[in-house]
Amino acid sequence: MVSIKEPQLVADTSQLNWMNTYNQEQLQTLQLVRKYLDGLTPRAFSELKSTLKEYLSFRNDLDTFLTRHFNDICTEQCFRSRLSACCSREGIIAFFADVLVNAVMSDSEPLDRIEAVLSQPNPGFKCIFLGDEGCLWQVTPIVCAMFLCDSAKERVFEGNEELHKCWEALEEQKKRFTWPDRPVLFDDLEALFIDAGLRSPLMYLHDSPGLLRIKQLAGIDTTKR
Numbered sequence: 001m002v003s004i005k006e007p008q009l010v011a012d013t014s015q016l017n018w019m020n021t022y023n024q025e026q027l028q029t030l031q032l033v034r035k036y037l038d039g040l041t042p043r044a045f046s047e048l049k050s051t052l053k054e055y056l057s058f059r060n061d062l063d064t065f066l067t068r069h070f071n072d073i074c075t076e077q078c079f080r081s082r083l084s085a086c087c088s089r090e091g092i093i094a095f096f097a098d099v100l101v102n103a104v105m106s107d108s109e110p111l112d113r114i115e116a117v118l119s120q121p122n123p124g125f126k127c128i129f130l131g132d133e134g135c136l137w138q139v140t141p142i143v144c145a146m147f148l149c150d151s152a153k154e155r156v157f158e159g160n161e162e163l164h165k166c167w168e169a170l171e172e173q174k175k176r177f178t179w180p181d182r183p184v185l186f187d188d189l190e191a192l193f194i195d196a197g198l199r200s201p202l203m204y205l206h207d208s209p210g211l212l213r214i215k216q217l218a219g220i221d222t223t224k225r
């Protein structure tokens with residue numbers, strides 16, 4: 001069980017009045033997570049980090065696969081042509097666990113930069129987290145990490161069934177961390193905070209009717225928390 005040094009874990013909402021809901025939810029969650037992590041003893045922090053080991057190993061495998069098979073095509077199609085389709089949406093879905101994993105794996109500076117962009121309106125049509133040198137997240141949200149546009153998939157997988165199967169295997173692995181038809185890390189990380197009396201609007205595995213239904217169908221008790 002993770003222990004907390006100082007249970008002062010309420011997000012600072014004083015600057016939130018003018019912000020859009022997306023920015024508010026992201027900022028509130030990041031501030032909540034950072035306060036929680038700041039309150040952990042080094043030992044408790046290290047215990048929490050060790051629960052992420054398997055997921056981070058999966059993310060490493062995923063990065064290796066994407067770099068090996070998609071780097072050239074994505075660079076050519078998106079970055080040189082400035083389409084950058086993957087990051088062109090204004091608001092991406094980030095789970096609570098995404099925010100927590102990124103915060104655990106980041107120093108203060110990149111997290112400060114994320115807080116800074118969330119504290120001002122998004123000036124363009126791109127994701128608010130897209131900076132001049134790429135994504136501000138050290139460990140990107142899983143939705144982004146697994147996003148491949150149809151055109152890239154067609155070009156890479158066409159005629160290469162073996163490679164396509166490797167991709168499907170990675171998609172299956174992702175579900176073992178995120179899809180709550182069994183106990184999964186993303187659910188556990190939300191529960192850790194809920195048990196500490198902390199709530200975030202990004203706790204979809206505990207609040208989304210669709211995901212709660214998945215749990216119920218799998219016979220998982222959703223009334224405990």
Ligand code: SF4
Pocket residue numbers: 086087088092127128129130131134135136137140141144145
């Ligand atoms: S969070 Fe990062 S990777 Fe995801 S859409 Fe935004 S800039 Fe792109």
